[in-house]
Amino acid sequence: MHTLNIDVAIIGAGTAGLAAYRAAKAHGKSAVLIEGGPYGTTCARVGCMPSKLLIAAAEAAHHAGHAAMFGVHVDGPVRIDGREVMARVRGERDRFVGFVLRGVESIPPQDRLRGYARFIDNTTLQVDEHTLIQAQRVVIATGSSPAIPAPFRAFGDRLIVNDDVFSWETLPQSVAVFGPGVIGLELGQALSRLGVKVRVFGVGGAVGPLSDPAIRDYARQALSADFYLDPDAKILEMDKDGEQARIRYLNLDGEEVEERFDYVLAATGRAPNVKGLGLENTSLQLDARGVPVFDPETLLCVGAPVFIAGDANNILPLLHEAADEGKTAGDNAARYPDVQPGLRRSSIAVVFSDPQMMMVGRRFADLPPGGFVTGEVSFEDQGRSRVMGINKGLLHVYADAATGRFLGAEMIGPRAENLAHLLAWSHQQGLTIAQMLEMPFYHPVIEEGLRTALRDAAARLQG
Numbered sequence: 001m002h003t004l005n006i007d008v009a010i011i012g013a014g015t016a017g018l019a020a021y022r023a024a025k026a027h028g029k030s031a032v033l034i035e036g037g038p039y040g041t042t043c044a045r046v047g048c049m050p051s052k053l054l055i056a057a058a059e060a061a062h063h064a065g066h067a068a069m070f071g072v073h074v075d076g077p078v079r080i081d082g083r084e085v086m087a088r089v090r091g092e093r094d095r096f097v098g099f100v101l102r103g104v105e106s107i108p109p110q111d112r113l114r115g116y117a118r119f120i121d122n123t124t125l126q127v128d129e130h131t132l133i134q135a136q137r138v139v140i141a142t143g144s145s146p147a148i149p150a151p152f153r154a155f156g157d158r159l160i161v162n163d164d165v166f167s168w169e170t171l172p173q174s175v176a177v178f179g180p181g182v183i184g185l186e187l188g189q190a191l192s193r194l195g196v197k198v199r200v201f202g203v204g205g206a207v208g209p210l211s212d213p214a215i216r217d218y219a220r221q222a223l224s225a226d227f228y229l230d231p232d233a234k235i236l237e238m239d240k241d242g243e244q245a246r247i248r249y250l251n252l253d254g255e256e257v258e259e260r261f262d263y264v265l266a267a268t269g270r271a272p273n274v275k276g277l278g279l280e281n282t283s284l285q286l287d288a289r290g291v292p293v294f295d296p297e298t299l300l301c302v303g304a305p306v307f308i309a310g311d312a313n314n315i316l317p318l319l320h321e322a323a324d325e326g327k328t329a330g331d332n333a334a335r336y337p338d339v340q341p342g343l344r345r346s347s348i349a350v351v352f353s354d355p356q357m358m359m360v361g362r363r364f365a366d367l368p369p370g371g372f373v374t375g376e377v378s379f380e381d382q383g384r385s386r387v388m389g390i391n392k393g394l395l396h397v398y399a400d401a402a403t404g405r406f407l408g409a410e411m412i413g414p415r416a417e418n419l420a421h422l423l424a425w426s427h428q429q430g431l432t433i434a435q436m437l438e439m440p441f442y443h444p445v446i447e448e449g450l451r452t453a454l455r456d457a458a459a460r461l462q463g
């Protein structure tokens with residue numbers, strides 16, 4: 001077995017791992033980046049980018065089919081060519097992956113190691129059966145994987161996860177999606193708009209990441225108008241029948257229905273990739289899920305000079321957070337034991353459904369009861385939204401009742417991805433509702449809807 005002495009060993013060459021590697025090297029340390037799976041990152045290969053490519057095709061289909069309200073008629077039914085749809089998704093996806101691969105290739109070969117790493121002790125790693133690494137510090141940046149509840153195994157080879165969708169050559173006829181979280185809603189709606197028969201089933205009533213009951217109810221109704229969505233489904237039976245999955249369930253009217261699907265997409269959450277890392281061989285303190293206990297500011301784990309970043313620590317499983325945390329982990333691994341808090345931006349999350357959803361700052365569910373006011377706007381009569389025929393949505397902005405400071409927002413509605421940025425930037429600046437209302441608003445724009453919500457909050461702060 002080959003042996004290697006190194007300052008910083010990084011497990012996982014995803015977004016967090018790559019950022020950690022660059023940061024450690026910038027401090028003049030020796031570093032090695034260990035990757036067991038394919039290079040290219042989850043985001044580019046099977047995550048953010050291919051899902052948005054599929055959504056882009058779905059939006060094109062939707063707009064083509066809904067132009068008549070403007071007096072614009074596309075002759076005949078919209079024809080969707082599944083092979084062409086998937087060829088573009090895969091082709092563009094491969095382009096994005098190509099950029100990442102070029103970045104990886106620019107890393108000196110001696111700093112890259114192929115294989116799966118596991119801890120032998122606090123700072124000794126074994127990579128497959130070929131290399132033993134003696135590191136001063138270790139960064140765990142192993143990402144996450146779909147967590148599939150055991151009963152879903154009844155679907156046999158009809159059961160798929162998001163990765164599988166993006167390798168399809170063409171679109172199937174029918175897909176049942178379990179889990180109306182971000183991934184399930186984005187993929188479910190996109191497939192539905194591309195002509196696939198889709199049913200989306202959930203448990204407990206959650207819709208995306210929303211925590212404000214009014215926004216969540218609006219979201220459920222708005223999305224249900226577009227595709228079958230039951231966030232609290234009653235599933236009676238599920239198994240594989242021939243080459244199809246069979247599901248017997250109570251529909252939204254309480255009637256018993258039995259349907260067959262080409263595939264069942266499990267979008268039932270993601271779990272950090274910590275199993276198989278040999279963490280039991282270390283003195284790291286582990287939580288109930290087997291994830292090392294760590295300081296969210298410095299990402300230092302309790303019990304050893306080990307840091308954990310990105311989806312692996314599961315606190316904010318988003319791309320920009322993985323990049324920021326990777327840098328923090330790499331910086332701190334390099335300067336250990338002199339660790340420092342890394343950059344933590346105001347929180348921002350977007351769901352690329354239609355209408356889009358967004359959450360900024362503190363979630364409604366985490367606000368102090370009685371300590372805040374809510375400003376509201378409906379987008380149903382909002383000028384520019386109506387002009388464009390996208391006048392569906394509800395926005396809540398939350399403000400501190402004592403200081404008037406903007407605390408957070410939840411929304412489903414038009415251009416939520418853009419409003420989320422305005423609001424997250426305001427949140428990070430610590431602005432009050434009054435200061436936000438001093439900012440310019442052009443006319444006629446969707447941001448005028450945001451102004452209505454801010455004015456509503458201002459009135460409530462005064463009243």
Ligand SMILES: Cc1cc2nc3c(=O)[nH]c(=O)nc-3n(C[C@H](O)[C@H](O)[C@H](O)COP(=O)(O)OP(=O)(O)OC[C@H]3O[C@@H](n4cnc5c(N)ncnc54)[C@H](O)[C@@H]3O)c2cc1C
Pocket residue numbers: 011012013014015016017034035036037038039041042043046047048049051115116117118141142143144162183273276277309310311312316317318319320322
């Ligand atoms: C369908 C989907 C859509 C998404 N859309 C968005 C979006 O729109 N916006 C957004 O912000 N986020 C989105 N995300 C989330 C985002 O993709 C992730 O937060 C981000 O990619 C996590 O990066 P990471 O570096 O933590 O993990 P990864 O990029 O997964 O990297 C982890 C790497 O570690 C490797 N590895 C694991 N174990 C070992 C081991 N023992 N030894 C060696 N290597 C190992 C893996 O092979 C992998 O390459 C989406 C995710 C999915 C699945």
